[in-house]
Amino acid sequence: MKISKAAAAAAVAVALSLTATACGGSKQDAASDGGASGGAKDKIVVGIKYDQPGLGLKTPDGKYTGFDVDVATYVAKELGYEPNQIEFKQAVSAERENLIANGDVKFVVATYSINDKRKEKVDFAGPYFLAHQDLLVRADETGITKAEDLNKKKLCSVTGSTSAQNVKTKLAPEADLLEQGGYSECITGLENKAVDALTTDNSILAGYAAQDKNKGKFKLVGLSLSNENYGIGLKKGDKELQTKINAALKKMVEDGSWQKAVDKNLGPANYKNEPAPQITEGS
Amino acid sequence: MFDFLDSGQYDVLGAFWVTVQLTLYSAVGSLIWGTVLAGMRVSPVPLLRGFGTAYVNLVRNTPLTLLIIGCSLGLNQTLGIALGGSTFKEIGFRLAVLGLTAYTGTFVCEALRSGINTVPVGQAEAARALGLSFFQVLTLIVLPQAFRAVIAPLANVLIALTKNTTVAATIGVAEAALLMKEMLENEPQALFAVFAVFALGFVLLTLPTGLLLGWVAKRVAVKR
Numbered sequence: 001m002k003i004s005k006a007a008a009a010a011a012v013a014v015a016l017s018l019t020a021t022a023c024g025g026s027k028q029d030a031a032s033d034g035g036a037s038g039g040a041k042d043k044i045v046v047g048i049k050y051d052q053p054g055l056g057l058k059t060p061d062g063k064y065t066g067f068d069v070d071v072a073t074y075v076a077k078e079l080g081y082e083p084n085q086i087e088f089k090q091a092v093s094a095e096r097e098n099l100i101a102n103g104d105v106k107f108v109v110a111t112y113s114i115n116d117k118r119k120e121k122v123d124f125a126g127p128y129f130l131a132h133q134d135l136l137v138r139a140d141e142t143g144i145t146k147a148e149d150l151n152k153k154k155l156c157s158v159t160g161s162t163s164a165q166n167v168k169t170k171l172a173p174e175a176d177l178l179e180q181g182g183y184s185e186c187i188t189g190l191e192n193k194a195v196d197a198l199t200t201d202n203s204i205l206a207g208y209a210a211q212d213k214n215k216g217k218f219k220l221v222g223l224s225l226s227n228e229n230y231g232i233g234l235k236k237g238d239k240e241l242q243t244k245i246n247a248a249l250k251k252m253v254e255d256g257s258w259q260k261a262v263d264k265n266l267g268p269a270n271y272k273n274e275p276a277p278q279i280t281e282g283s
Numbered sequence: 284m285f286d287f288l289d290s291g292q293y294d295v296l297g298a299f300w301v302t303v304q305l306t307l308y309s310a311v312g313s314l315i316w317g318t319v320l321a322g323m324r325v326s327p328v329p330l331l332r333g334f335g336t337a338y339v340n341l342v343r344n345t346p347l348t349l350l351i352i353g354c355s356l357g358l359n360q361t362l363g364i365a366l367g368g369s370t371f372k373e374i375g376f377r378l379a380v381l382g383l384t385a386y387t388g389t390f391v392c393e394a395l396r397s398g399i400n401t402v403p404v405g406q407a408e409a410a411r412a413l414g415l416s417f418f419q420v421l422t423l424i425v426l427p428q429a430f431r432a433v434i435a436p437l438a439n440v441l442i443a444l445t446k447n448t449t450v451a452a453t454i455g456v457a458e459a460a461l462l463m464k465e466m467l468e469n470e471p472q473a474l475f476a477v478f479a480v481f482a483l484g485f486v487l488l489t490l491p492t493g494l495l496l497g498w499v500a501k502r503v504a505v506k507r
Contacts, residue, residue, distance in 0.1 A: 160464030179455030
């Protein structure tokens with residue numbers, strides 16, 4: 001008697017949890033599909049970085065600023081969404097593919113370099129920006145002019161990032177490389193002279209150098225150590241969205257909004273941007 | 284699916300070896316430091332007791348990430364303390380051992396203090412009556428019995444420590460978690476396979492530890 005009661009209870013519990021998950025699943029699908037219809041009341045969810053000044057930054061008062069945010073806003077407008085219909089979601093590097101594949105976001109604009117391994121899981125639109133790996137040094141530094149100079153210097157980058165791996169394997173294997181959790185920690189070290197240089201994409205470096213509290217303290221060395229073509233990540237096989245985003249990007253460059261967004265977000269660091277790259281994905 | 288392991292690009296065993304080294308150094312350090320702390324917490328000197336209590340409650344309740352980043356940003360980058368290391372690789376490793384020892388020592392201390400409570404008060408009283416000093420009572424009579432009682436809890440602390448070493452990745456120590464970040468950056472198509480490899484690695488490290496020390500605990504327990 002006791003056993004059968006317990007079994008019944010367990011069965012009910014299982015059934016309940018199954019229906020509960022089923023509900024959750026369908027709800028989520030409905031939310032993520034909402035973007036396709038483009039109706040007036042729908043929201044669009046866009047993945048950006050929250051921690052990269054100049055590109056994608058969530059400010060303490062809950063606003064979003066940066067070049068990636070401006071691009072995302074422009075593209076969303078072309079897709080039929082007003083700025084207040086955009087919901088930004090944090091897309092940290094390791095999670096970008098899953099956010100897209102699961103339909104949690106419609107597309108991702110987050111310093112997302114196009115490469116073949118990523119293309120196995122997601123499709124890209126764009127590229128909308130060409131960045132290069134570069135070095136940020138203190139404004140009075142004169143001893144670092146090329147990558148080989150790093151072999152006797154202390155260098156900082158972010159744990160596991162492509163830039164850090166480039167230094168270790170190619171650029172300067174003998175450099176004393178410190179890998180920190182984020183670029184802000186590196187900036188602290190650079191200011192305190194614990195490290196001599198900070199390396200990652202020049203767009204990200206420019207964003208930090210352009211921050212009000214850092215103005216005049218640092219400078220970009222101006223090297224092109226790699227080519228990073230930033231693309232907009234979207235669900236694999238969604239040709240329609242890809243074409244639409246590509247058209248939006250083209251329009252953004254043609255009407256001058258693209259250059260305006262670059263100047264506004266990265267200009268204060270004396271950053272010489274590359275011209276807008278040719279769109280290569282999905283044509 | 285696991286073809287990224289054959290590319291020769293990633294030294295998974297090497298990364299886990301750093302994890303093992305971090306664990307061993309920190310385990311020895313925190314065993315010593317935790318014993319000292321436990322001695323302080325049961326000592327007759329109020330100042331030492333106060334310090335032990337304050338330290339344990341402060342450090343035990345501080346997130347480990349905060350301690351480790353504090354070691355790197357505060358001690359190294361701001362104050363310039365390098366613990367005798369010259370490259371960031373050495374400095375990071377030593378700072379991580381320092382942080383892990385400071386943190387894990389508090390848990391060793393508390394486990395040991397519960398072990399001390401298992402020793403009947405009469406034994407300490409008898410030892411005092413024989414004319415032994417407090418230090419002699421502690422090291423000759425109480426601690427040997429206390430240690431035998433807390434092997435199993437200490438095994439838990441050791442397993443927790445093994446997993447906690449992953450926090451050292453935040454200050455750039457090239458252990459398993461750091462390599463995992465690198466692999467996630469390069470191999471997004473094999474996300475779950477990468478996770479599986481590292482999860483398995485940690486299970487392989489911690490499961491035998493638990494089984495072995497559980498067996499030891501049964502063997503050496505004081506039968507009362």
